[in-house]
Amino acid sequence: MAALTTPTVIDLAHDSVRDLNRALHQAGPGTSWRIEHPDGAHNVAVGLTEDLDVVIGGPVGYYGAGMNQRATVTIHGNAGTGVAENMMSGTVRVRGSASQSAGATAHGGLLVIDGDASARCGISMKGVDIVVGGNVGHMSAFMGQAGRLVVCGDAGDALGDSLYEARIYVKGKVKSLGADCVEKEMRAEHLAELAELLKAAERDDAPADFRRYGSARDLYHFKVDNSAAY
Amino acid sequence: MCGIAGLQVRDPSLEPRLGELLTGMLHQAAERGPDSAGVALYGDSRLTPPGHATVSLLAPDVSADEVAARVGGGATAITVSQSTVVHSPALTVSDLERAVRDAFPSAVVTGRGTGLAVLKGVGHPDALAEEFGLRAASGRQGIAHTRMATESAVTPEGAHPFSVDENVCLVHNGSFANHATIRRELRAEGIVFDSENDSEVGARFVAHQLAQGHDLEKSLRLLCERFDGFYTLLVTTGDTFAVVRDAIACKPAVVAETDAWVAMASEYRYFAGLPGIESARVFEPEPEEVHTWQR
Known part of the structure; x- marks a missing residue:
């Protein structure tokens, strides 16, 4: 959301991450914040619960904007492992690339990564929407349960392995599909939801250029034929 | 968990600052391995x-x-x-x-x-860096490792880097699952070990492959074929800087490169003090791909 107030600046060259997060947890809704010199620090802007506008002026380390609720967090740089992990709502934008496990286990909200995301992007996603402008690494959307993963570049090995119900859209090449992940028909409702997701991510890719992947649902239930395998 | 930091200088004017830059990287790596640390320095005129x-x-x-x-x-x-x-x-x-x-x-x-000196020991990485006089060191290539022991005891011989062949150094983050089997095989060929450490087995394996005439890249490919477990490895020879990760790539690795240097770290924040990092090319090495840089 648009900044409603003059941003409060916190400079991590002087202040600790703990001080920063405490200030953000005590901040009122509608306030805006700018974080300078993150220099790859871990746990920057985690556990936010209010409708804040937070701009981070450089790269962050592990778990940046993790557990986010309601806030809009923009990272002007790369993000380390687990950016926006366990997000519940709100928006996290990474203007650079993200390391592994981006959006892990996130229940809701929108995660946008302008660059690439590495391995296990959206692992165990539970309702989050993730839009990646570049490529994703191996085992992305592993055990995804709900939500949508949109990849505007290529996907690595074992995409959607052991997928439950998350929907995956890929524009580029898929190196290989994981167990129980299959290509599915792109129907009108899928083109419509993809168009909405791309718009939310401020991208101009054409929905018709994407393919859809989802669960074959063969791993859902115990099959008595397999009993000898256990 | 362990921390890895490595720096290969391309711009000779940075050689006098190698130790200072590596000290900053080692400090950031301390949280990943507070029980021991070590460095390998190539081309420091005091040590070598x-x-x-x-x-x-x-x-x-x-x-x-x-x-x-x-x-x-x-x-x-x-x-x-x-x-x-x-x-x-x-x-x-x-x-x-x-x-x-x-x-x-x-x-x-x-x-x-x-041109290689290896310094390692038990203790907090920051305290060891002071004892090493690392800040004042110079050179063309340096690696640093901080250890959080998993596979063997906290001892000086269990600390990294492992350098078991002339001018070759290896540091490891992770744990090899089949190191005992491979150690037995190498012992049967007459190779002597200094520790019970799993990473030493990796270093001895690479040295053994180099001795058979394979180059470093091929030796690391063979390591990927033979070793089970988790690993991010940084291997240096003074002229070559090589990084390889296992197929799952769950142990972190990030590389940054400019015209003046190439660096590898477990976490991006180790790079924050390197000159020109704002415009560096930053990427994560792909699993089971041997990345090498020559000086």
Whole structure:
């Protein structure tokens, strides 16, 4: 959301991450914040619960904007492992690339990564929407349960392995599909939801250029034929 | 969990700052491995005088002068923290190593080469960096490792880097699952080990492959085929800087590169003090792909 107030600046060259997060947890809704010199620090802007506008002026380390609720967090740089992990709502934008496990286990909200995301992007996603402008690494959307993963570049090995119900859209090449992940028909409702997701991510890719992947649902239930395998 | 930091200087004007830059990287890596640390430095004129063979060992219980006297052959020695570095202007590297082993049969030799010094020990990485005098070091290539022990005891010989072949160093984050099997196989071929550490098995395996005539890239590919477990490895030779990760790639690795240097780290924040990092090319090495950079 648009900044409603003059941003409060916190400079991590002087202040600790703990001080920063405490200030953000005590901040009122509608306030805006700018974080300078993150220099790859871990746990920057985690556990936010209010409708804040937070701009981070450089790269962050592990778990940046993790557990986010309601806030809009923009990272002007790369993000380390687990950016926006366990997000519940709100928006996290990474203007650079993200390391592994981006959006892990996130229940809701929108995660946008302008660059690439590495391995296990959206692992165990539970309702989050993730839009990646570049490529994703191996085992992305592993055990995804709900939500949508949109990849505007290529996907690595074992995409959607052991997928439950998350929907995956890929524009580029898929190196290989994981167990129980299959290509599915792109129907009108899928083109419509993809168009909405791309718009939310401020991208101009054409929905018709994407393919859809989802669960074959063969791993859902115990099959008595397999009993000898256990 | 362990922390890895490595820096290869491309711009010679940065060589006097190698130790200062590596000290900053090692400090950031301390949280990933507070129980021991080590560095390998290529081309530091104090630790490795030009034109001398150098052998690094875990410091025996005598003074550096006594070490030099017992090694003989015009050798000199300095003790740095928990290590002793022995130099000789006259002997070859292998002759100097033999003289060191003859004088100190129970010594653990931690490095040998023409421009390589290895310093390692038990303790907090920041305290060790001070004892090493790392900030004042210079050189063309340096690696640092911080250890959080998993597979073997917290001892100086269990600390990284592992340098078991002339001018070759290996540091490891992760754990090898089948190291005991491979150690047995290598022992059967006559290879002697200094520790029960799983990473030493990786280093001995790579040295064994190099001895068979394979280049470093091929040796690391063979390691990927033979070893089970988790690993991010950084291997250096003074001229080559190589990174490889296992197929799952769950152990972190990030590379940054500019015209002036190439660096590898477990976490991006280790790079924050490097000159020109704002415009560096930053990427994560792909699983089971051997990335190498030549000087």
